[in-house]
Amino acid sequence: MTPEQMLDVAVDEARKGLAEGGIPIGAALFTTDGVLLGSGRNRRVQNDDPSVHGETDAFRNAGRQRDYRSTVMVTTLSPCWYCSGLVRQFNIGAVVIGEAKTFSGGHDWLAENGVKITLLEDQRCVSMMEEFIAARPELWNEDIGVAE
Numbered sequence: 607m608t609p610e611q612m613l614d615v616a617v618d619e620a621r622k623g624l625a626e627g628g629i630p631i632g633a634a635l636f637t638t639d640g641v642l643l644g645s646g647r648n649r650r651v652q653n654d655d656p657s658v659h660g661e662t663d664a665f666r667n668a669g670r671q672r673d674y675r676s677t678v679m680v681t682t683l684s685p686c687w688y689c690s691g692l693v694r695q696f697n698i699g700a701v702v703i704g705e706a707k708t709f710s711g712g713h714d715w716l717a718e719n720g721v722k723i724t725l726l727e728d729q730r731c732v733s734m735m736e737e738f739i740a741a742r743p744e745l746w747n748e749d750i751g752v753a754e
Contacts, residue, residue, distance in 0.1 A: 607640030609702045609724050612680040615645050616704060617730055619660065620682045623647035629749050630734045633660035633681040635668040638699070643677065644668030650749060661689035665696075675699045682731045684711040686750070693721060700724070704731030708739060709750065 612634060619632025626649075634645035646663025650656050661681055671677065674696040679685075682704035685693065690712030693701060700722040703713055707727065717723045739746045747753070 607636065609680070609726060610728075612636055612640070612678065612702055613682070613704050613726060613728060613731075615642060616660070616664075616680045616682045617728075617734075619645050619647040619664075620731070620734060623649065623652070623660075624734070624738065626652050628652050629745065630738050631660040631681070631683050633664040633679060635664045635698075636678045636680060638676045638678060643671065648749070651745070657688075659686065659689050661685055661692060665692060673697075678702060680704075682728075683709055683735060684713050684725075685716075686711040690716055694719060702726065704728045705735065707732050708735040 615634040616632040620630040624630035628651040629648040631648040635643045644664050644667030646660055646667050648660045649658040661679055677698050678700040679693055679698050680702040684703050684706035693716055702724045705727050706725055713723050
């Protein structure tokens with residue numbers, strides 16, 4: 607699978623989250639040869655749980671793995687520090703990012719620490735986040751920890 611094909615799974619998750627009234631951030635965890643292990647979406651609103659980010663949901667849905675070095679985390683948005691920490695904690699080897707225009711999290715730090723980063727700047731991801739932020743700035747600020 608190409609990074610773009612992997613991103614399609616995360617984009618579908620983000621769209622589901624938006625349709626559910628949540629924040630449109632989706633993610634998926636793949637093996638390096640393209641086998642989908644698990645996918646998920648930001649469910650902070652839906653589950654009333656601030657720890658359910660797209661990446662953490664995908665990670666949980668993938669179940670236990672003996673080794674994460676040969677996995678790829680795919681996310682529609684640059685991972686926040688919380689999700690970047692998850693990548694480092696479990697030594698996930700690569701991260702594919704849909705976009706970092708609307709929010710730039712810890713992906714530079716991940717790269718500095720040996721994680722292979724692929725930044726696609728996918729227009730679907732940019733548009734989805736720009737439209738969401740314009741429509742729901744208070745929810746977006748809550749998600750990124752900015753007091754109004």
